[in-house]
Amino acid sequence: MTSRRMRTGASAMTAVLLLGACGGGGPGGSGGDFSGDKLVLAVLNDQSGVYKDASGPNSVKAVKMAVADFQKKYGDQAVVDKIDVTSTDHQNKPDIANTKASELYERQGADVILDVPTSSAALAVANQAKNHKKLFLDVSAATTALTGAQCNKYTFQWAYNTYMLANGTGTTVTENGGKNWTIIYPDYEFGQNMTKSFSDAITRAGGTVQSTIPTPFPNENFATFLTKAGSTNPDVIGTMQAGGDLINLVKQFNESGLKEKGVELAVGLMLITDIHSLGVDQFAGTMFTDAWYWNMDAEARAWADRFKAETGTRPTFEHAGNYSAALQYLEAVQAAGTDDADAVVGKLEGKKVNDAFLRNGEIRAKDHSVVHDAYLARVKKPAEVKEEWDYEEIVTTIPAAKAFPPAEASGCSM
Secondary structure, three states, rough: OOOOOOOOOOOOOEEEEOOOOOOOOOOOOOOOOOOOHOOOEEEEEOOOOOOOOOOOHHHHHHHHHHHHHHHHHHHHHOOOEEEEEEEEEEOHOOOOHHHHHHOOOOOOOEEEEHHHHHHHHHHHHHHHHHHHHEEEEEOOOOHHHHHHOOOOOOOEEEOOOOHHHHHHHHHHHHOOOOEEEEEEEEOOHHHHHHHHHHHHHHHHOEEEEEEEEOOOOOOOOOHHHHHHHHHHOOOOEEOOOOOOHHHHHHHHHHOOOOHHOOOEEOOOOHHHHHHHHHHHHOOOEEEEEOOOOOOOOOHHHHHHHHHHHHHOOOOOOOHHHHHHHHHHHHHHHHHHOEEEEEEEHHHHOOOOOOHHHHEEEOOOOOOOOEEEEEEEEEEHHHHHHOOOOOOOOEEEOOOOOOOOHHHHHHHOOO
């Protein structure tokens, strides 16, 4: 790794925005305390595949919003003047994510990598963060392994995990009469971890998972898997798919006749872009657990209005989570007066946070899980929708202490 960070401007895979290039120096200066005389924030995610709408290019814009807000807040008092935001596509493949992460840390001089949907890809990036002793703020991957068995000092899980999703949806649907479940899941780390978390939650609530059915990832045709699930005569089919895969499965479920036979569909992970893409009528009445909703309160809406002005669309919780992670990283750098990873980690650990995304947030020092309030939501019926993107009703708030597993249960050893 070079002693000074250099940007390979000819790289076709990377789009770079240089922000705040004016010279000068805040209290810490932009010299010896910052390698390369600047900060580099890198967004690594799916730019063109099944998770593009959930996160994708608009997460890059959310991170740029955080940089702009940080620079507006501190002005000449900022400890660093130059901040780059760079992005690249990992195509939801762990081997590509592994290579890209190494390149970002070494060649692009990234101080922090953000986002990284697809749990298998995120685990690869976490390993690179550990090896390079650079930060990784996971926003879009949900596996509990990131803050459990495969935790490390430089990785934080910012927005949600499979326990949070299962503890809300799996528990509630079971307690409301959905006792017998069949789970359909994408056969990679996220789907496997989701299936385990949901199975545990369903069992604790007095239900039974009678069958689990793996599917390829990504996938377009779920007809065979839905027929197999229906043959088990479940009360509930739980789908652990997300993004484009979820849209395909829900559409085919609605065409399968299973709903008319009294089979309920429970969605493990859903984002507002999924509802928008397929139509609110296709999801009406569906209960699910959300990490954040753009119209849940005045503060969320105000930020969502700014986001819409930048992008032309409403944000998912992953977009808001990336904004929050980038902003709190920059605040930690400001407090540390340096981009030294160990110093920044020290400023993040144990911090209590309320911002545009986090409500009652705490960055736990023991396992680097960012715990916060979560929300049990219901998809509105078409007649209840008052404006475009007004698709969710927050049924109840799940307090942070209940939404996430206790730190001592994580299995994390730094």
